[in-house]
Amino acid sequence: MTKRVVHIVGTGTIGEPLIGLFSSLRDHFGIDEVTFHKRTPLSHERAKVESLIRRGGKLVVDEDRVDDFERLGHKVSFTHGEALERASVVIDCTPVGNENKPRYEEVAGPKVFMAQGSEYGFGQPYARGINDEALDLTQRFVQIVSCNTHNISVIIKTLAADGDGKLRLARGRFVCMRRATDISQAKGFIPAPEVGKHKDARFGTHHARDAWGLFKTLGYDLDLFSSAIKLNTQYMHTLHFSLDLERPITREEAVARLRDNPRVALTEKLSAALVFSFGRDHGYYGRILNETVVPVSTLHVSEDGKSLSGFCFTPQDGNSLLSSMACALWYLYGEDPAPRLEGVRPWMFDEI
Numbered sequence: 153m154t155k156r157v158v159h160i161v162g163t164g165t166i167g168e169p170l171i172g173l174f175s176s177l178r179d180h181f182g183i184d185e186v187t188f189h190k191r192t193p194l195s196h197e198r199a200k201v202e203s204l205i206r207r208g209g210k211l212v213v214d215e216d217r218v219d220d221f222e223r224l225g226h227k228v229s230f231t232h233g234e235a236l237e238r239a240s241v242v243i244d245c246t247p248v249g250n251e252n253k254p255r256y257e258e259v260a261g262p263k264v265f266m267a268q269g270s271e272y273g274f275g276q277p278y279a280r281g282i283n284d285e286a287l288d289l290t291q292r293f294v295q296i297v298s299c300n301t302h303n304i305s306v307i308i309k310t311l312a313a314d315g316d317g318k319l320r321l322a323r324g325r326f327v328c329m330r331r332a333t334d335i336s337q338a339k340g341f342i343p344a345p346e347v348g349k350h351k352d353a354r355f356g357t358h359h360a361r362d363a364w365g366l367f368k369t370l371g372y373d374l375d376l377f378s379s380a381i382k383l384n385t386q387y388m389h390t391l392h393f394s395l396d397l398e399r400p401i402t403r404e405e406a407v408a409r410l411r412d413n414p415r416v417a418l419t420e421k422l423s424a425a426l427v428f429s430f431g432r433d434h435g436y437y438g439r440i441l442n443e444t445v446v447p448v449s450t451l452h453v454s455e456d457g458k459s460l461s462g463f464c465f466t467p468q469d470g471n472s473l474l475s476s477m478a479c480a481l482w483y484l485y486g487e488d489p490a491p492r493l494e495g496v497r498p499w500m501f502d503e504i
């Protein structure tokens with residue numbers, strides 16, 4: 153029987169937890185092996201690499217770096233070329249997925265190659281729970297959209313869809329208040345809020361463009377616009393949304409729609425620090441895997457019921473991790489991964 157091998161490229165903010173998640177959930181997901189590629193041999197990252205190996209991952213390095221990694225004391229299991237040939241699923245977690253794509257195109261074995269948020273155009277866009285029905289398993293390249301695109305999209309899909317599942321959104325406006333850096337990053341912090349340019353004539357920033365692209369796969373041509381501002385925090389991104397609906401709803405209905413979506417967490421907490429801290433104590437190594445966390449008291453519905461606004465928190469990178477796992481399972485088994493994703497249920501919350 154063919155082995156199911158998941159190969160993850162990159163051990164940074166996204167790669168590191170993904171290697172850990174696939175390794176710990178190997179039995180649950182029915183995966184035979186997890187391999188991971190690290191590009192640069194670094195003595196200060198030796199502990200991280202050894203920990204990932206202890207958790208079940210197999211180290212993969214470039215052909216010309218094997219000696220360097222072995223000199224650091226690591227056991228190298230495969231070269232990158234070998235690992236790509238044996239993989240069933242390849243998840244690129246680097247900021248250069250598009251640059252790596254020509255190499256992937258030459259490899260016949262894997263059922264799917266994924267790249268992450270920054271790699272626009274890498275393949276069909278995907279977010280779990282948003283466009284599963286549009287995921288074309290005959291296409292081998294998929295872009296897992298960014299964490300903020302997940303958040304925008306889940307807010308649209310949850311609040312603007314009627315009982316029949318059809319979106320009735322007249323327009324959506326979003327302000328992405330982004331954390332300056334991740335807690336794993338020691339560079340790039342900013343001393344004060346920094347506003348972002350509107351580089352896209354139609355969408356403002358790429359966040360609305362990417363959400364538009366996701367819903368385009370479902371046949372919608374939504375009127376979306378986003379702005380971005382970086383805040384001098386390492387906690388979660390915060391999103392302000394403002395939706396105009398074609399049909400009125402009550403505030404109670406809006407709250408019920410949020411509550412009924414298992415990928416949305418509700419909270420009474422108003423501080424990103426408190427939500428983040430909950431994740432630290434109850435998440436997967438600090439991460440919750442919900443697509444958004446909505447402080448319910450910020451939800452406002454206009455008197456005519458057609459305009460909704462409020463705030464929500466983007467759970468760091470948890471939603472991209474969930475979609476990467478869901479996408480891998482879709483391609484491995486060719487069916488909805490809901491039963492296998494029950495394995496990550498402990499890190500998805502209704503209430504925070």
Ligand SMILES: NC(=O)c1ccc[n+]([C@@H]2O[C@H](COP(=O)([O-])OP(=O)(O)OC[C@H]3O[C@@H](n4cnc5c(N)ncnc54)[C@H](OP(=O)(O)O)[C@@H]3O)[C@@H](O)[C@H]2O)c1
Nearest residue numbers: 162163164165166191192245246247268269270299469472
């Ligand atoms: N950070 C987030 O919260 C977040 C959320 C959602 C999506 N994303 C997306 O995830 C992707 C990765 O972001 P990240 O934050 O995880 O990056 P990161 O922490 O900077 O890590 C980048 C990783 O990629 C590796 N790498 C860099 N260039 C490479 C190359 N040319 N070939 C092979 N490996 C290379 C690095 O390896 P070495 O260190 O060994 O050189 C490192 O392990 C981006 O597309 C980003 O948009 C990030």
